[in-house]
Every structure is written in structure tokens, then in C-alpha cells.
Amino acid sequence: MSRRIYFKAVLVCLLLFVGAHFTLGWLKRNPAFYKIVNNQIASREVLRDIIKAHARGDKPVILILGDSVVYGSGMHAHQVDRWREQTLPAFLEKKLEDYTVIDVSMDGSLPLDYLALYQHARELDVAWVILNLNYRMFSNKYQEGPQAISRVWLLEDLPPNPFQLVYQPPTGDRILQGLRKVSLLFRYSEAMRSSIFFPTREEKFNQWLKTLLPARALREPEDQELLLKLKIKPYYFTREIGENNVSLLAARLLLKQMEREGQNYIVFFTPQNLEFIEEIYNQEAFAYNLQYIQDQLRSHDEPENFRYYNWSALYPTPAFYDHCHLTPQYNEKLAQALAESVRAGHGREDAE
Amino acid sequence: MRNNRWNENLKAGLLGLAFFLLVVLLFVFGQDLSSSQFIYVDF
Numbered sequence: 001m002s003r004r005i006y007f008k009a010v011l012v013c014l015l016l017f018v019g020a021h022f023t024l025g026w027l028k029r030n031p032a033f034y035k036i037v038n039n040q041i042a043s044r045e046v047l048r049d050i051i052k053a054h055a056r057g058d059k060p061v062i063l064i065l066g067d068s069v070v071y072g073s074g075m076h077a078h079q080v081d082r083w084r085e086q087t088l089p090a091f092l093e094k095k096l097e098d099y100t101v102i103d104v105s106m107d108g109s110l111p112l113d114y115l116a117l118y119q120h121a122r123e124l125d126v127a128w129v130i131l132n133l134n135y136r137m138f139s140n141k142y143q144e145g146p147q148a149i150s151r152v153w154l155l156e157d158l159p160p161n162p163f164q165l166v167y168q169p170p171t172g173d174r175i176l177q178g179l180r181k182v183s184l185l186f187r188y189s190e191a192m193r194s195s196i197f198f199p200t201r202e203e204k205f206n207q208w209l210k211t212l213l214p215a216r217a218l219r220e221p222e223d224q225e226l227l228l229k230l231k232i233k234p235y236y237f238t239r240e241i242g243e244n245n246v247s248l249l250a251a252r253l254l255l256k257q258m259e260r261e262g263q264n265y266i267v268f269f270t271p272q273n274l275e276f277i278e279e280i281y282n283q284e285a286f287a288y289n290l291q292y293i294q295d296q297l298r299s300h301d302e303p304e305n306f307r308y309y310n311w312s313a314l315y316p317t318p319a320f321y322d323h324c325h326l327t328p329q330y331n332e333k334l335a336q337a338l339a340e341s342v343r344a345g346h347g348r349e350d351a352e
Numbered sequence: 353m354r355n356n357r358w359n360e361n362l363k364a365g366l367l368g369l370a371f372f373l374l375v376v377l378l379f380v381f382g383q384d385l386s387s388s389q390f391i392y393v394d395f
Contacts, residue, residue: 005364012368020376189379196380 017185024184029053037191038084038198039071041106044153045180046191051120054102060127062096062342064089065114066105069270070132073107073199074325079207086328091335092130096342099127107199108150110137111250115161116154118254122261128342129258129265133297134324135272135312136235137247138289148246161253163246225322229280232323236281240288248296255297259306266341267297268309271334273320307341 027033028049041047055061064070072087084090089103104117114131121129142148145165149155155167169177180187197204241248251267258265269290277286290312299306311334319330326334 002360005360005367008361008364009367009371012365013371016368016372020372185376186379189376190384192380193382193384 017183020185021183024188028184028188029056035084036195037188038195039103039105040191040194040198041104042191042194043180043187044157045187047104047117047120049187050104051102051124054100055124057100059098059100061124062092062099062101062128062130063118063121063124063126064092064101064103064105065109065117065129065131066103067109067132067134067137067270068105068107069134069324069326070103070105071107072331074321075328075331076198077203077325078321080328083328086331088326088331088335088338091332092338095335095339099342106150110142110148110150111247111254112149112158112163113151113154115159115250115254115257116149116157118258119157119159126263129263130338130342131265131267132270133251133267133293134270135286135289136232136324138241138245138293139235139238141234143246148250159253159257162249228322229276232277233280236277236286236323238282238285238289240285241292243296248293251293251297255299255306259299259301262305264305266307266309266338268338269293269312270324271314271319271326271330272312273315273317273323274313275317276320276323309341311337 029052031050031053033053034050037046039050041050066088068074070088072083075083075086080086087103087105089101089105093099093101102121104121106113109117111133118129136142146152148163149165152167155165158165180190243249255265255267257263290310294308294310298308315326315330315333319326319333321327
């Protein structure tokens with residue numbers, strides 16, 4: 001082949017890159033675009049894009065910060081069809097049509113993540129911030145340095161805080177950050193990668209293996225529950241938490257900031273499957289911690305605008321896939337409760 | 353002559369497209385190279 005062919009091929013390739021860049025630039029303005037990547041917030045740039053895309057409308061905004069319960073990871077793990085349409089934010093959007101719901105939930109989120117995420121929303125006129133707290137977040141596992149935040153790239157958005165965490169990205173990460181800024185193709189390839197290999201590469205390969213060769217599945221279904229219980233035992237078999245608990249401090253900082261700024265919020269403690277955790281939890285510490293978290297976080301000044309619901313014992317066992325992830329039906333119920341709370345002038349203790 | 357030119361253009365187009373797809377596939381299916389290096393200063 002002559003040199004001319006290579007020259008033309010490079011030109012075609014460049015044109016395709018430029019074309020893809022501008023197409024993505026146009027697509028990312030539309031909130032529906034993020035369905036392609038299952039709303040995976042793979043980087044700070046994607047987060048900014050999601051917020052900007054949703055903020056274009058003139059309806060009042062509800063911002064949802066959440067972890068896997070809100071993101072719908074349980075439905076994904078149980079291979080529910082169209083699971084992203086049955087998440088808590090999706091149902092909430094259907095129930096509150098006169099609001100724009102911005103879902104910035106991420107698998108494994110922690111209160112320190114929420115604190116950083118909220119800083120991005122401050123430029124919008126947000127009517128309500130809704131966030132969930134989960135028992136996992138306050139366990140010892142997440143109170144040590146690097147474990148206290150789930151996405152390191154959120155560190156640079158933290159407001160002044162007592163944690164003194166510093167993120168110093170190595171050169172490789174800086175190059176990737178630059179690439180994400182200049183190339184939308186790279187930015188959204190990453191989001192696509194997170195979506196394809198959700199929740200992890202290992203899990204995904206196991207799932208594919210199970211589909212292709214059922215007899216060779218690495219994990220028998222009956223082992224799944226046992227493995228999960230082993231995994232979550234450190235979350236539930238905890239001691240009584242104290243005021244130095246980093247997640248609790250982060251949640252307090254966030255709520256205090258929102259109160260200072262007059263930002264309405266609804267915080268709910270995620271329903272827990274008490275039957276599932278019966279064998280693995282520290283019962284006394286569990287009851288104590290729930291009360292302690294509530295005492296530390298519930299606002300006494302303006303309970304109408306700053307609402308805290310302890311919904312930890314709200315639903316029966318059939319509502320759950322596991323220790324806390326809800327089935328679509330109960331996601332809808334929870335969304336109904338939240339929608340009523342948003343609409344009503346009064347907070348409510350019970351969402352049944 | 354004209355056929356030859358179209359052949360050449362077609363080959364160049366396919367080659368360019370193949371390279372573009374290769375890069376995109378590498379982006380999507382390649383390992384996540386970012387580290388999660390974190391400096392922890394006195395909590």
C-alpha cells in the first residue's frame with residue numbers, strides 16, 4: 001500500500017474522532033443520554049455534565065444523593081429487566097412530574113462523598129436535597145483515611161473540613177484527567193466501561209460465565225447468601241459509634257451547611273432487613289447507633305424544612321433482595337413516601 | 353484509473369475506521385489505569 005493510503009486513513013480516523021467529539025458534545029446536553037451509561041458517574045467531568053444537562057429545564061430541582069440502594073444495584077445483581085427504570089429516583093421522577101430529579105447516586109457512596117457532591121449542586125437552585133444513610137457507612141471499615149471517601153476525585157471538592165485528607169494524583173492520573181477534559185470520547189468510554197463492568201470486572205465475568213457455562217459457575221446460588229453475609233458482617237457487627245466517627249462528622253457537616261444555606265433536605269435512614277442481619281449484627285450496638293445517629297443529625301430548629309426519617313425498620317423481609325437492597329415494588333413505595341414528604345408541608349415518621 | 357482511486361479511498365476509509373474502532377474498544381475494554389493514590393495526613 002502506498003503512503004498516500006496511510007495518510008488518508010489517518011485523516012479519516014481524525015475526522016471520526018472529531019465527529020464523535022461533537023456528537024457527544026451535543027448528546028450530553030440531553031438528560032436521556034446518560035441512560036446509555038446507566039448514569040455511571042465515572043469521573044468529576046461526567047458528574048458536571050449530568051448536573052448541567054438536568055439544570056437546563058425550568059422545573060424546580062430535586063437532587064438525590066445515594067448509595068447502592070438508591071442506584072438500584074440489588075436489582076442489577078438480580079438481573080431485573082429495565083432495572084434503571086425502577087430505581088428510587090426513577091419512581092420519584094414519575095411521582096413528582098413537576099420537578100426535575102437529578103440522580104447522583106453511586107455504588108458505595110459515603111457521607112464524605114455526599115459532602116463533596118453537594119458542593120457541585122450549590123450553583124443550582126435546588127428545591128430539595130434527598131439523601132439516604134445506610135448502616136454500612138458508619139462501620140469501622142470506613143473510618144480510616146482512604147476508606148472514608150469512595151471516590152478520591154471528589155476530595156478536591158470538599159469544603160474546609162477537619163479531616164485533612166490530601167489527594168495528590170500521580171502523573172498517570174494527571175494525564176488521564178487531562179484526557180477526560182479534552183476528549184469527550186475518552187470521558188464517555190470510561191463511563192461506558194464502568195457501566196459494562198458494573199459492579200466489578202470479576203462479578204461481570206462470573207455473570208457471563210454463568211450464562212455461558214452454567215455448570216462451571218464459580219459460585220453456587222446457595223453460597224451467595226453466605227458469601228454476602230461474610231462480606232457485610234464487618235458493617236453490622238460494629239461497636240457503638242462515637243462522635244469521632246468520620247461518616248457521622250461528614251453527615252453533620254453537610255446537614256449544618258445545608259441548614260446554614262437554607263437548603264431544604266430530606267434525610268432517610270435506609271430500611272434494613274432485620275431477618276437477614278439477625279445472625280451477623282450486634283443487636284445492642286445496632287439499636288444504640290441508630291438512635292445516636294438520629295440524635296446527632298435530626299434538626300430541632302426547622303423540622304419542616306430539614307427532615308430526618310429513621311426508616312430502618314420500615315419494611316418486612318419480602319421487601320429486600322438482601323440486607324438492604326429493595327425490590328422494585330418497595331422502591332416505588334419508598335418513592336411514594338418521599339414524594340408525599342416533598343408535597344406535604346409536614347414530615348412524617350411512617351411511610352407505610 | 354477512476355476505479356483505482358475509489359479502491360484506494362475505500363481501503364483508506366476502512367483502515368481509518370478500523371483504527372478508530374480499535375482505539376474506542378481499547379478505551380472501553382482496557383483496564384482502568386487511574387490509581388487511587390491518596391495521602392492521608394493526620395486524621
